[in-house]
Amino acid sequence: MLEQLINMFPEWARPFVMPLLTIVIVLQVNLGVCSYLILLERKLSAWMQDRIGPNRVGPWGLFQPVADMLKLLLKEDVIPGHVNKVLYVLAPGISVFTTMLAFAVVPFGPVPDHLSSTDGQFPFIIAPGIDLGLVFIFAVTSLAVYGIILGGWASNSKYSALGAMRASAQVVSYEIPLGMSVVGLALLTGSMSIEKILLKQADAGILGWNIWFQPLACVIFFAAAMAEAQRLPFDLSECEQELVGGWHTEYSAMKWGLFFLGEYTHVITISFLTSILFFGGWQFPLIAESSSNYLGSTLVKVLVLMTKSFGFIIVIQMLRWTIPRFRFDQLMGLAWKVLIPLATLNVVTVMIVKQFQLNVWWLLPMSAGLFLGAGLVGTQSTRPFARRKTEVAVEPHGHHAHAH
Amino acid sequence: MEWTEENMLLLIPLGLGWLAVWWLMPTNTKRPRILGGLAAVAALLMLQMMLLPPAGDLVRNGLFFLFAGTAVITAGLMITDRSPVYSALWFALVTLAVCGLFLLNSAPFLAASTIIVYAGAIIVTFMFVIMLAQQSGTSSSYDQQPFQPAVASLGAFLLLGALLFTLQEWGGIDGKNAPDEPKTGQFVALPAGIAANPLSQAPADNPREIGSLRVLGRSLFGDYLFAVELAGTVLLIATIGAIALAPRRSQGTL
Structure with a gap:
C-alpha cells in the first residue's frame, strides 16, 4: 500500500516520501501525546496529593488539553520591553528544535532489516542506519541547553538569569555520567547504534535485556537524563519557590508552551531510550519475539515498546512527587562525586568481563556490589557531619529540648 | 617582486580580508559597516577560485558551500560583534558549521564529539561566565572594544596566509581539477610504520568505514597510543592543578 503511495510521486521525489511521512506522523503523535501527558501529569499529581485534579472540561477532564492549547494559543503574547528581542524569540524555538531533532534516531517500532527508502516498508525511525545514534543524541541534547540559557x-531578569546559570552548570555536569553510563552498553554490544543495541537484546530474549547486565548503568543513565531534561528532582533552574519560574519567568502564551513542549518531548525521548537501551525495546516474551511473524505482529511490537516507554513516563511523573528537589551543592555533588565515579567503575567492570572473557552474568553481582559499595561509602561519608555536630560547644545551661 | 606577482591571487584577498575585519571591529566612532562587508565579500569571491571544491555532485557541493560559507561568515561575525554573548553564539554556529564539514568528509564521530565538547560544554561555560560578568542591557565599554584591532587582525591574517600558501603547495589552484576521490582516505600521508599496521586500515569491503568509531578507536589506541596517553596525562595534571589553585572553602571561595 505504501509502495503505491510512493509510486504516485515522480522519480526524484520518491526517496523523500517515506522520511517525510515518518516525520509528519512522529510530529503529530508527539504533539498530541505531549498535550495529554500534561493532563496525565496533572491527574497523577492530584492523585498522589489526594486531590481530584482537572475534571471540568469533558468527561473526567479529558478535553482539558484542548482547552489548555486554545488558551495558550489565544492568550496575549507579551514580549516585555526590557528583553533582547531576537534571542528572546529564538530561545523557545531552539528548545523545541533540539529535543525533536534528538528523536530522529530513536526507533519507535521494529525497524525492518533491509531498509531502502523506496520499497514501501515503514521505517519506524526517522533516520535509519546511523552508526553513532547514541553519540548523536548526546550531541543534540547537549545543545538543548542553549534554549534555556538564551531564554x-x-x-534580562534576575530570576531568569539565575535559572539559566543553574541550568548551564547542571547540564554540563550531567552530560558526563550520561555519556559514561552507556559506554558499557556499547562495549557489550560492540556498537553505538541504537537499532543494533535493540536488535541484540531482541534476539537474546528477555534474559538478554541489558538491564540484567547493566542495572547500575540504567540507574545512572535515567538519573542523568532526568537532570538533562530539567525534570524534578533536578529542576533547580525553574525552582518555583525561589525563582518564580526560573528561566521562563518572563515568557507567556505559546512561547512558554513551546518550552514545555520541548521538556515533554525530552521526557518521551528519555523513556524511549531507557526502554530500548535497557529493557529490550519492542521485545517481550511470547507475544513479541524477534522471530514472531504473525499477522499484526508489527503492531504488537510497536505497542509493547509504547507500553514500556509509557511506564517510564509514569515513573518520571511520579518521581516528581516522591523525591524533593536537591540543593544546588547536592546536585553538583551527586554528579561529580557519585554518578561519574560509579559510571567509570561500571565501565571498568564491563572491561574486566570482556578482557577475561567471563560470563556476562558476572556483571549482575558486580553492578550490585558497586551499588552496595557506593551506599556503604555514602553512609561512611556522613560520619564527619555527625562528628561536627557533636563538636559544637554545648552550652552548659542551655535548653536542649527546645533546640530540637 | 616576481613572487608577489605570482601570488597576487592570494595576497590581494588576504589584504582585503584584513581590511574588512579591521574595519568591522567595534569602535567608538561610527563607521559605515557596509564598506567592511563589501571588502569581505570581495575577498571571499577572489579566494573562491582557490577554495572551490573539485567538481563533485550537486548535493555535496551545495552542502559544502552551506557549511563552509556559514563557518566563514559566522567566524567574521564572532570577531566583529559588539556583544560578548552574541560572539559566543556565533562561535557556537562556527562549531556547528565545521561539524557539518566533518560529516561531509565521513567523520561522524569527530563531528558528534566536537559538538558535545565545544558547542555543548565549552561555549556553554563561556556563556555562564559572560552571564555572570555582564547582564543584558547594561554595557561596559571595556567589554565592547578590541584593544589592538589592527595588529591582532594582521596577526590572524598572517596565520591564515601561511595556511593558504601551504594548501596551495599541496595542490591548490592547479590540483583543483583532480577528481574528487579520496585516494587512501587520508589527507596527509601516513608514517610508514603506521601505514603497515593492518588495524588502522579501512576494511577493503567498506572503505567508507575509515571515519567510523571502530577504525578511529583502533587507530587512536593502536598507532597513536603514546600521544593519546600523553595528552590524557597532561589533562589530568591540568585538572589537579586547577583544583590545587582554587581557594579552599575555609579560605572563602567566591
Whole structure:
C-alpha cells in the first residue's frame, strides 16, 4: 500500500516520501501525546496529593488539553520591553528544535532489516542506519541547553538569569555520567547504534535485556537524563519557590508552551531510550519475539515498546512527587562525586568481563556490589557531619529540648 | 617582486580580508559597516577560485558551500560583534558549521564529539561566565572594544596566509581539477610504520568505514597510543592543578 503511495510521486521525489511521512506522523503523535501527558501529569499529581485534579472540561477532564492549547494559543503574547528581542524569540524555538531533532534516531517500532527508502516498508525511525545514534543524541541534547540559557539571559531578569546559570552548570555536569553510563552498553554490544543495541537484546530474549547486565548503568543513565531534561528532582533552574519560574519567568502564551513542549518531548525521548537501551525495546516474551511473524505482529511490537516507554513516563511523573528537589551543592555533588565515579567503575567492570572473557552474568553481582559499595561509602561519608555536630560547644545551661 | 606577482591571487584577498575585519571591529566612532562587508565579500569571491571544491555532485557541493560559507561568515561575525554573548553564539554556529564539514568528509564521530565538547560544554561555560560578568542591557565599554584591532587582525591574517600558501603547495589552484576521490582516505600521508599496521586500515569491503568509531578507536589506541596517553596525562595534571589553585572553602571561595 505504501509502495503505491510512493509510486504516485515522480522519480526524484520518491526517496523523500517515506522520511517525510515518518516525520509528519512522529510530529503529530508527539504533539498530541505531549498535550495529554500534561493532563496525565496533572491527574497523577492530584492523585498522589489526594486531590481530584482537572475534571471540568469533558468527561473526567479529558478535553482539558484542548482547552489548555486554545488558551495558550489565544492568550496575549507579551514580549516585555526590557528583553533582547531576537534571542528572546529564538530561545523557545531552539528548545523545541533540539529535543525533536534528538528523536530522529530513536526507533519507535521494529525497524525492518533491509531498509531502502523506496520499497514501501515503514521505517519506524526517522533516520535509519546511523552508526553513532547514541553519540548523536548526546550531541543534540547537549545543545538543548542553549534554549534555556538564551531564554534566561535575553529575559534580562534576575530570576531568569539565575535559572539559566543553574541550568548551564547542571547540564554540563550531567552530560558526563550520561555519556559514561552507556559506554558499557556499547562495549557489550560492540556498537553505538541504537537499532543494533535493540536488535541484540531482541534476539537474546528477555534474559538478554541489558538491564540484567547493566542495572547500575540504567540507574545512572535515567538519573542523568532526568537532570538533562530539567525534570524534578533536578529542576533547580525553574525552582518555583525561589525563582518564580526560573528561566521562563518572563515568557507567556505559546512561547512558554513551546518550552514545555520541548521538556515533554525530552521526557518521551528519555523513556524511549531507557526502554530500548535497557529493557529490550519492542521485545517481550511470547507475544513479541524477534522471530514472531504473525499477522499484526508489527503492531504488537510497536505497542509493547509504547507500553514500556509509557511506564517510564509514569515513573518520571511520579518521581516528581516522591523525591524533593536537591540543593544546588547536592546536585553538583551527586554528579561529580557519585554518578561519574560509579559510571567509570561500571565501565571498568564491563572491561574486566570482556578482557577475561567471563560470563556476562558476572556483571549482575558486580553492578550490585558497586551499588552496595557506593551506599556503604555514602553512609561512611556522613560520619564527619555527625562528628561536627557533636563538636559544637554545648552550652552548659542551655535548653536542649527546645533546640530540637 | 616576481613572487608577489605570482601570488597576487592570494595576497590581494588576504589584504582585503584584513581590511574588512579591521574595519568591522567595534569602535567608538561610527563607521559605515557596509564598506567592511563589501571588502569581505570581495575577498571571499577572489579566494573562491582557490577554495572551490573539485567538481563533485550537486548535493555535496551545495552542502559544502552551506557549511563552509556559514563557518566563514559566522567566524567574521564572532570577531566583529559588539556583544560578548552574541560572539559566543556565533562561535557556537562556527562549531556547528565545521561539524557539518566533518560529516561531509565521513567523520561522524569527530563531528558528534566536537559538538558535545565545544558547542555543548565549552561555549556553554563561556556563556555562564559572560552571564555572570555582564547582564543584558547594561554595557561596559571595556567589554565592547578590541584593544589592538589592527595588529591582532594582521596577526590572524598572517596565520591564515601561511595556511593558504601551504594548501596551495599541496595542490591548490592547479590540483583543483583532480577528481574528487579520496585516494587512501587520508589527507596527509601516513608514517610508514603506521601505514603497515593492518588495524588502522579501512576494511577493503567498506572503505567508507575509515571515519567510523571502530577504525578511529583502533587507530587512536593502536598507532597513536603514546600521544593519546600523553595528552590524557597532561589533562589530568591540568585538572589537579586547577583544583590545587582554587581557594579552599575555609579560605572563602567566591
